[in-house]
Amino acid sequence: MSGAARPHLVAVVAFDGVQLLDVTGPAEVFTTANGHGGRYDVRIVSVTGQDVRTSGGIRLGVDGTLGGLPGRLGTLLVPGRRDWQRAVDDDALTSGVRDLAGRSRRVASVCAGAFVLAEAGLLNGRRAATHWRLAGELSTAYPAVKVESDPLFVRDGHVITSAGITAGMDLALALVEEDHGAGPARDTARELVVFMARPGGQSQFSARLRPREAEHPAVRAAMDAVSADPGGAHTPVTLARLGKVSVRHLSRLFRGETGLSPAQYIESVRLEAAQALLTSGTGPIEAVADEAGFGSAETMRRAFQQTLGLSPTHYRARFRTTTTTTTTTTATATTAAAADTFELGDEGRTDHLG
Numbered sequence: 001m002s003g004a005a006r007p008h009l010v011a012v013v014a015f016d017g018v019q020l021l022d023v024t025g026p027a028e029v030f031t032t033a034n035g036h037g038g039r040y041d042v043r044i045v046s047v048t049g050q051d052v053r054t055s056g057g058i059r060l061g062v063d064g065t066l067g068g069l070p071g072r073l074g075t076l077l078v079p080g081r082r083d084w085q086r087a088v089d090d091d092a093l094t095s096g097v098r099d100l101a102g103r104s105r106r107v108a109s110v111c112a113g114a115f116v117l118a119e120a121g122l123l124n125g126r127r128a129a130t131h132w133r134l135a136g137e138l139s140t141a142y143p144a145v146k147v148e149s150d151p152l153f154v155r156d157g158h159v160i161t162s163a164g165i166t167a168g169m170d171l172a173l174a175l176v177e178e179d180h181g182a183g184p185a186r187d188t189a190r191e192l193v194v195f196m197a198r199p200g201g202q203s204q205f206s207a208r209l210r211p212r213e214a215e216h217p218a219v220r221a222a223m224d225a226v227s228a229d230p231g232g233a234h235t236p237v238t239l240a241r242l243g244k245v246s247v248r249h250l251s252r253l254f255r256g257e258t259g260l261s262p263a264q265y266i267e268s269v270r271l272e273a274a275q276a277l278l279t280s281g282t283g284p285i286e287a288v289a290d291e292a293g294f295g296s297a298e299t300m301r302r303a304f305q306q307t308l309g310l311s312p313t314h315y316r317a318r319f320r321t322t323t324t325t326t327t328t329t330t331a332t333a334t335t336a337a338a339a340d341t342f343e344l345g346d347e348g349r350t351d352h353l354g
Helices: 020-036 085-089 092-100 113-119 137-140 167-180 183-192 217-228 236-243 248-258 262-278 285-292 297-309 313-317 324-342 345-353
Strands: 008-012 039-047 072-077 104-109 153-156 159-160
Touching: 008 020, 020 039, 020 167, 020 183, 072 092, 072 113, 085 113, 092 104, 092 113, 104 113, 104 167, 113 137, 113 159, 113 345, 159 167, 167 183, 183 324, 217 236, 217 248, 217 262, 236 248, 236 262, 236 285, 248 262, 262 285, 262 313, 285 297, 285 313, 297 313
Parallel strands: 008 039, 008 072, 072 104, 104 159
Antiparallel strands: 153 159
16 A cells, blocks of 8 residues: 555444453554554444443443445454354344445454354355354354364455454554555554564463363263373373273264364373463473473473464463562563564464464
8 A cells, every 4th residue: 555545444343342452452553553654544433323331341432333434444343242142133233344344345353253244244154263262152153154263363355353352453463564564564563562473373372172071981081080190191092991991982982072082182181281380380391291291392392382382481481470580581581572573574474364
């Protein structure tokens, strides 16, 4: 977009119960980018044109109605609310979003805003992201949507959906980079003191999604044994013996009742144990790997990288509870990680475009 072009109109749809940061986070990114070469006209609108009351009880002023926007929009941004059902039950909201989407160059959502897009039929057959806690609900409520639970945001054609709350800022920075290049996006990120391209996906922030409760006694016995001693010498063979069934039968039972194989369940419990050890203690990585049952630091590193998208060392630096004596060290490590990320430029962005 050239400097002589008209400002890029960003319409943010607000409604009662909306998450405040879903709205203000991306808006702050776009308006901050205006100081680094951007040309964004950000307007917050509601169905009625009246102010809205956000999820935190804060009143949010709006600039007008959905119908009062110009004929052509640059970006339509739809935030979410915790009880998404209330939003999708608002026919005026979903129909208004559907109309605006038809005259927008691109459409985006933040967190549970994906449910509004789905209700409007805008995600049918598309890949989409939402908050990790809501991914299963989105998939169940809208089976035509191809839900991805880990990415911070996903782009499918001209529709971009993002994960929970602050991921809306990641999305907005990606759009600034798309419009103006890596330089202005990097300068905007630095001014806001955020990652230009945050390392890892949502899974690093989520609690492990526990398998469903098992009914078969052989599966329950196996799960109890692994949970009680993650570092034990558990294998599909030892678990099958414990449940007095064959390895093949235990595997069928496990998949039918938990969605995981016995080996996958063992690794998931060990991963959870390692996460707890990393955030609560100061022991070396090798000791954590041994206590959690991984056997070697390299095996644990591969499990962390594959499942969480970051190494055990980075996981500890990011999530460990600190005291005042360690705050400076942790902050320095985080700043260094952010500085490294800023230098990724276009390559760092690619991983997060789904």
